Amino acid sequence: MAQPVGIPEPETLSGTVEDIICYKSDSGFTVFDLNAGGELVTVVGELGAVETGEEVALTGNFVSHPSYGNQFKATLCERKLPATAGAIRKYLGGGSFKGVGPALASRIVSRFGDETLAVLEKEPMRLAEVKGITTKKAAEMAAEFERAFGIRKVMLELQKYGLPASIAVRVWKRWGMASMEVIEADPFSLCHPEIGLEFPDADRIFSEKAEPDDSRRLKAGITFVLAHNLENGHSCLPEEKLLGAAASLLGTDSGLAAALEALLDEHRLEIYDNEGRRFFYLPELYGAETSAAGRIKLMLAGGEEPAPSVEEAISLMEKELGIEYDSLQRKALKCALRSHIFVLTGGPGTGKTTTLNALIRLLEEMGESVLLAAPTGRAAKRLSELTGREAKTIHRMLEVDFRSDELHPTFRKNEKNPLKCDTLIVDEMSMVDTLLFDALLRALPFSCRLILVGDADQLPSVGAGNVLRDIVSSDIVPSVCLDRIFRQAAESRIVTNAHGIIRGELPELGAKEGDFFFLPRATEADAADAVCSLVCKRLPEAYGFSPVTDIQVLCPGHRGKLGTWNLNLRLEKLLNPADKKKVEFTYNGATFREGDKVMQIRNNYDTVWQRDDGEMGSGVFNGDIGVIERIDRSMRMLTVRFDDRKADYPFENSGELEHAYAVTVHKSQGSEFEAVILPLFDKSPRLNYRNLLYTAVTRARKFLVIVGTEEAVAYTVRNNRRTGRYTNLRPMLEEILPGGGL
Numbered sequence: 001m002a003q004p005v006g007i008p009e010p011e012t013l014s015g016t017v018e019d020i021i022c023y024k025s026d027s028g029f030t031v032f033d034l035n036a037g038g039e040l041v042t043v044v045g046e047l048g049a050v051e052t053g054e055e056v057a058l059t060g061n062f063v064s065h066p067s068y069g070n071q072f073k074a075t076l077c078e079r080k081l082p083a084t085a086g087a088i089r090k091y092l093g094g095g096s097f098k099g100v101g102p103a104l105a106s107r108i109v110s111r112f113g114d115e116t117l118a119v120l121e122k123e124p125m126r127l128a129e130v131k132g133i134t135t136k137k138a139a140e141m142a143a144e145f146e147r148a149f150g151i152r153k154v155m156l157e158l159q160k161y162g163l164p165a166s167i168a169v170r171v172w173k174r175w176g177m178a179s180m181e182v183i184e185a186d187p188f189s190l191c192h193p194e195i196g197l198e199f200p201d202a203d204r205i206f207s208e209k210a211e212p213d214d215s216r217r218l219k220a221g222i223t224f225v226l227a228h229n230l231e232n233g234h235s236c237l238p239e240e241k242l243l244g245a246a247a248s249l250l251g252t253d254s255g256l257a258a259a260l261e262a263l264l265d266e267h268r269l270e271i272y273d274n275e276g277r278r279f280f281y282l283p284e285l286y287g288a289e290t291s292a293a294g295r296i297k298l299m300l301a302g303g304e305e306p307a308p309s310v311e312e313a314i315s316l317m318e319k320e321l322g323i324e325y326d327s328l329q330r331k332a333l334k335c336a337l338r339s340h341i342f343v344l345t346g347g348p349g350t351g352k353t354t355t356l357n358a359l360i361r362l363l364e365e366m367g368e369s370v371l372l373a374a375p376t377g378r379a380a381k382r383l384s385e386l387t388g389r390e391a392k393t394i395h396r397m398l399e400v401d402f403r404s405d406e407l408h409p410t411f412r413k414n415e416k417n418p419l420k421c422d423t424l425i426v427d428e429m430s431m432v433d434t435l436l437f438d439a440l441l442r443a444l445p446f447s448c449r450l451i452l453v454g455d456a457d458q459l460p461s462v463g464a465g466n467v468l469r470d471i472v473s474s475d476i477v478p479s480v481c482l483d484r485i486f487r488q489a490a491e492s493r494i495v496t497n498a499h500g501i502i503r504g505e506l507p508e509l510g511a512k513e514g515d516f517f518f519l520p521r522a523t524e525a526d527a528a529d530a531v532c533s534l535v536c537k538r539l540p541e542a543y544g545f546s547p548v549t550d551i552q553v554l555c556p557g558h559r560g561k562l563g564t565w566n567l568n569l570r571l572e573k574l575l576n577p578a579d580k581k582k583v584e585f586t587y588n589g590a591t592f593r594e595g596d597k598v599m600q601i602r603n604n605y606d607t608v609w610q611r612d613d614g615e616m617g618s619g620v621f622n623g624d625i626g627v628i629e630r631i632d633r634s635m636r637m638l639t640v641r642f643d644d645r646k647a648d649y650p651f652e653n654s655g656e657l658e659h660a661y662a663v664t665v666h667k668s669q670g671s672e673f674e675a676v677i678l679p680l681f682d683k684s685p686r687l688n689y690r691n692l693l694y695t696a697v698t699r700a701r702k703f704l705v706i707v708g709t710e711e712a713v714a715y716t717v718r719n720n721r722r723t724g725r726y727t728n729l730r731p732m733l734e735e736i737l738p739g740g741g742l
Helices: 085-092 102-122 123-127 135-159 165-185 187-191 197-207 215-230 241-249 256-266 283-301 311-323 328-338 352-365 378-386 396-399 435-442 467-474 493-502 524-543 564-575 649-655 689-696 710-718 729-734
Strands: 011-023 029-036 041-044 055-065 069-080 270-274 275-281 341-346 370-374 423-426 449-454 479-482 514-518 551-557 585-588 592-595 598-599 604-611 616-620 627-631 637-642 644-648 657-659 661-664 673-679 699-710
Touching: 011 041, 011 378, 029 710, 069 135, 069 637, 085 102, 085 657, 102 123, 102 370, 102 616, 123 135, 135 165, 135 435, 165 187, 165 378, 187 197, 187 215, 197 215, 197 283, 215 256, 241 256, 241 275, 270 283, 270 673, 275 283, 283 341, 283 435, 283 729, 311 328, 328 352, 328 479, 341 352, 341 467, 352 378, 352 423, 352 449, 370 378, 370 396, 396 435, 396 616, 449 467, 467 479, 467 729, 493 689, 514 710, 524 564, 524 673, 564 657, 564 661, 585 649, 592 616, 592 627, 592 657, 604 649, 637 649, 644 649, 673 689, 673 710, 689 710, 699 710
Parallel strands: 041 069, 341 449, 341 479, 370 423, 423 449, 514 699, 551 661, 551 673, 673 699
Antiparallel strands: 011 029, 011 055, 029 041, 055 069, 270 275, 585 592, 598 627, 598 657, 604 616, 604 644, 627 637, 637 644
16 A cells, blocks of 8 residues: 555664653653664654663654654554673663662673573572572562563553553553453453543454454443443433444444343443333443432431521621522522522522622521532632632542542542531532532531532533533422522623523624624624634724633534634634744644643643642643643643643643634633623534523623624524433432332
8 A cells, every 4th residue: 555645654763772761651652762773863652661771673753853853753662672691781770670770780680691581580589599689589579570571561462453552551550460361351351441442443453353243342332332422421321322322333233232231240331220211321420320319318318407597697688788689599598508408500690699698608607617619720710709718629629639540530538538618519510520529429528518509501511411400400409590680780681692592582683782792794704704803803902802811712613614623723823823932832733832822621630730829739620721831842841821820731741732712612611701702603403502502602701792694593592402411310319218208
């Protein structure tokens, strides 16, 4: 087959590893110097933990790095153990083996010569023959060499299939010395979530090892379908949907039902029967959903708390503050103070913040300690501004354990080490997914009151589940929905149009003043031009908005002229063009430069940050928006400022960032922006629907412009498809416990 145009032919390079410059154990990314026939060459790539003194045969290409000069970027690495005593001495004494330095390496090689590595691999206890090595020391060293040779063996075997070192590292962490036995018995075990090999890749690699109806293949395909649908927000799938999707993926339905039952028997799947319809879960999601339902029902079982003087306290507060709460606000305050768990919902301008502030004041006057939390940094910061009290992200409050090797985060705050508070208030609950909600409930003291605040008409969480909507729709948790628009808020057309949209009413599009505008355009190209003009010139000049920090373009999707991909390319060129004074770099096809507005697109619990006051911490989360302050080519690092904190990223982690001049509406949840520009042109049932438009409109604090066509706006309002998600939290909450209680 001819090489594609523009892609260079792969080259080969052989030699001995002289020095390890950099090694990342989590990804296998390695930088080392290679002695290639007397010439020293710098090699980079995801090659795993190569060792000093090893002989390697590499496949890749020479590239020119702007700071480091010529390098060999390797894609494959065949490794050979050193064969001569001199090379073995360097290999053992290079610092890669715990407890073995140059002097001890010399003594070992002096005793065993060219046979040293064979002895270490097959008869490691013979190390006791070396002067100064006791039997106990020999046993410790034997375990170290067994580990090192085991990792190497796994890497060598998986390299045969073209799998990167990062996969091999995770395989070793999961199965250790039994790794190859596990893989030989079931190649599709590499699709385990902790390993991360996608089923289609495994299916392609191991197609000769498994027939289409091989039970191992079928099981892997089924679990892949469930894992893949977590990304679509489903915590589970009904049996017919799961089998249909699996049959489509696998190209066969033969044996699928039996494979499904086998997965249940092996406890690799769990099942929930909802009135005769069977729903299948991955164990972690099943555990989280059932645990959350059980804990909520325990909170409800305690009944109402006595609060005899609530009415008097509310009236006294009204007199002191010079305000008057309406009937629903008073009801919310009384209900919250009498309940172990309470939900407060409402759209913009309905007095949620006023009610929340009154509730906090009443609780504190009762002598209760109150904690405030929100799902994202931006939402927590906004909650702090609205209440005048400290609010933390849920992750920070629960104290993420960054040392954990678990697939999902673990928290130091849990059943054994609960939070210290009498009441916990969580804002922006629509963004909280099932796994995070379960972790939060586990960290609550038994006597703690939980108050959930949000807007059930917002889009659901990015993660799996539909927690707020399921709780509200169950009708068993005390809740109040504020629906009166107060006079001051009613002056905002953003607020009034948002409420009209959720009722299915077309927003008023012809206004020439106020905070809500519509800019009609006949073509997508014209609309894209208008968006760029609004961001870069018209709004900054007319209203003084910063095009980077104040204005946010929100798009229904990624594709097309009005999608995030195209608009980000255009806006970057206009707002932050290439400049010799600005450092930039390209990674996996994406170019980042100093001054770029970027967004974190997945949770990373290991990324270290520092606040302006010097406080250190870890964790940057999906949806966090910042600006690249500095790019350091020599250190291969970039620094991103997220509001009041800065985080450092190695270049190889920059795949976790995307340009954020334009972001999807889904990614904007929990944030508010001074000005929002929303392009609406398509009439796609999947992208243009009512609560997506409602969410976009309510992200604007002071100014909103819709750019597109009236037909697209009208279609979006009429399309009342909910973001359908398969979950069972609601029926689990509605179940009656033995004895007749909830």
